[in-house]
Amino acid sequence: MSLLTRFPPELWCAVWELMPFQDRVAVSHVCRYWRDISIHCPSLWQHLEFSSTIHGDDCICKLCGTWDESHSGDEDGDEVHTRVWVPNAGPPPGTTNMYLVLHVLSRACELPLYLTVEVHPHLAELFVVEDFGMQLVAIGAAERIVSISAVFDDPSTLRWLFSGMKRLPALKEITARRSTYPSTLSARADTQPWYDRNIDMPALSTIALFGVGWMGAYGERAENTFPSLSSVTCAFFYPEEVEILLNACPALDELRVIVGEPTGLGDYSWRLEPDVLSKLERVPSVRVEGVTSDSEAWAIDNFGGGLRASFAIAYADGVLPDLGLAFDLADIEYFGLTLNGLTLRSSRSLQRSLHFSSRHFERISSRLVDVFTRHCAASLKTLLLPGALIPTFIRPAQNALASLEALLIHDSDLTGLSLSPPLSSALPSLKVVHLMDGCGERPRIPADVLAGALDCLRCTDSDSSDRLEKLILGDVELDGDVGILRSRVETVC
Template identity: 20%
Template sequence: MVLSNGDAAVTEVMQTLQLTVNRILEPAIPCDASDDRLPLMARSVHEYVASLSAPWLRKYNVLYSRQHVFPDEIWCAIWNETDLNTRVAVIHVCAHWRRLALETSTLWARLNIGPWFFRQEDSTGDSQVVLMRILSLSSSHPLSITIHQPDQASAELFATFLAACLDDQRHRIVALRLTGLGHFLCHELVKRLLVMPVLKFFTVEEGDWTSGYPWALSTQDDLDWPVLERLELSDDLRWPLPMYRANVTLPRARVLSMRFDSVDDITSAVTACPQLEDLHIRVSRHGITLDPSFSRTLCQGIDRIANVTIDRCTPALEHWYTGNFDHERHQQLFLQYDYATYPACTIFSGLQSPIIQISFNLAESDQLVIRARDFTNRKRQVTVTFDEAHAPGVMSNLAPQLLVQEVKRVIVDAPVLHAVGDTLWTPACDTLLLRVASQADVFILSGRGSMLGFTCVTTVWIQALEDNLVLPLDIADAFLRRIRGGNSVLKRLIIDGLALNGDPSNLNSFADSVIHRGEVVKTHSDMPAPRVEPECEDPNGELAAEVLNLRRPRNESP
């Protein structure tokens, strides 16, 4: 059956799909009726299939509706939406799924194991059998495993599983992600995991290490990971100490994320990873040791890294980084400050190319995110995140750094508009995109009569991030007067996603061209009729792409 675009055809396909799954699951009732958990698991598979959307079905186009099997793509899609608990339960009661699952290695390509698996009293009878079969299947197909923290009582089973993973002849584990398992992993076990023959990605999150150093028990140990491409570790795991790091080599590592206690740690890591593209520096909770006499001999090594992230950054570290490294060559540089620290903002002045666009966006946990972008060359981006309460002081630090720039576009969330508008560099701005996330943000726009510093702005774009927001005309009037401070009218005014509680033509006096919700309200006689697409304000589509990227609730991370 070939899917068409008509609703009737889609409905027919959905019904056929559900009937086929019903036929497959008919014999899935277990012999032991006392175990009422298993038929529930079997029914959950039916629910997954029934919930598949019409666009998803159109993607595969053809459905073998009169057979008791589906194309492999559909089986894999259903399978990938279930956790291991559901998979084991379903194949335990359904012969069709058992044959399919235990003979098709691709269905086990991504394995997500929760705490339940390591509790014998809760897992189904053949959990261990299934797991051993999975590992044997992975000998012909790459396997990605994520393990979530088991409880203390299941530590023995967990260790048995990892021991099976370490059998070089039985698997091709290419990715291993451990969450909250630090207190279950001894140093020797971590070392053995890292040298698995085909392991490319290794992640440890939320560990609970007592020593904070799992790499070596002897200075003679070689820490050679020739295949590893991605190494991401929790804050409890630091880069090897100087007495061990001479033997550290990661020739293929592209992503490195771990704790560093000193600048020497950072430069040592860069030296050990000649192919590094993404460096995530997790500064110790006790700070980082800076060497004022540091030599720039390793500068080229850090310069070549495309993306650098520094967690728990400090002003001293920012000054040191700006003074020693040509971060102009980074494509992305992220500085994450903690709640008690003001960013120095010197990182912005170090850019040789002009900053074309800068944005001020609120993120989760009352964090303010500043992004500076250069669209003239490689679209470089510098991002600084800090506590929103520090916004006035940070703006004071930022203003001198941006005086030498020619910032043309400013994107700002309404709650921090006043702090941004008081800075000295805003007169250079000709395009202002204002983001409004709630009705409370709308009322912020009226202000208290104070003027904002966007005296040269020619385009104002008010963007709603939520539906059903209303912009009263009196607030719009007050806001537009604050923006220009009584100067000449705007060239363009765009109000996107906000309803007005009056006639939009009442705003015609503020701009030569007015667009409300995609409709042209006014066009100046000397100007061609504006296009209503975002690209009309952004010939290269860059600002439009930024707007689409920012269409998210404020409590989501940027």
């Protein structure tokens, strides 16, 4: 870019302010001109990335030292093996960008800060993390942090970071992910909670912990409370964790339980006590993810009961749903089925959902039909189905959906209806047909094909009272004259 055609810094700052963050480009080298320009734009310095790879004093990896092995004999003549750890001379390996981050913090002026933290290895030097937190407090940056996203090997990382900060008045969101797990137990076990006992986060609303439990091992706990916390994602390794979480978060609206993280450490034999289950009923929405055949009963017994507004199970890829197909809802008014999920909703607005791999659909389809026939047909008002499955679930000879008012065709596939005998006798109250595009495209449907499908669903003649009240096309494009539908439906939208 020549000097004559360069925009003034103020104009470039306006461009960066208005441009969506995801459209920005990361480059390996920035010339002096762009560096000078960026200093004048505070919003470019809101997202900060702190990292540290400095090894701790107790690290016994190959970079930090060697094991000195010796062999000797005792008084009885038996050979004795001795191993002594010999640390390398000099400072521990690894680097940190702490001072660089602290140097550029002032460029964000008084704007909110989004902090990313990455600390490795498992036995990292956590005094660096604590010092970083203290430095943020000293320069007044801690009070402007609204989001922290952390990736680490040592579960103590968050606690050390918070121990240096003490108070985060603007923090709203925490995401923490443990990236690796040691093959053997080390001197640093997960003996304490992820949070510092004295940390104050009055605005915290969302936290997601992956591979990190709510409390430490051996029942170690800190009785902190988070009165503003409304959404929690975490794993539970001990039943006590659930009660501690519920006591600490009185305003919890959404609980997302991650199963099987870390892999192989799950104990699914424990069950929650009745008083804890009673507290859990206060949470309107609970979702359990990564459910396996080993953890299915555990997930349902501990989190699936009660009268909460919403409960969902998401099965791990490759796992066939079994116990989750037994529902305890009465007066089901909504039945929504796709190739990878089922949602039921009762007259009391209680919702239950299953999410599974589409490759298992054929293996459980007969059980889904049985659930539909036994528990839904009599009270159903809204039905969502893939078009090809409509003749499978709506069978005039076996069941009549006397209360059904709305039929939602998930993929706008009318093939099943074109090959089906008339279904109108099973749908005496049908008023609305909604074609939904489930494939992210805008399908085109010939008007005469659609008219034939409507005839299958609702017999029509000159009597306008037999017509459907509404046909909702959504993203579907109609190919042909819409007038052919006038005798079959009152409103097309």
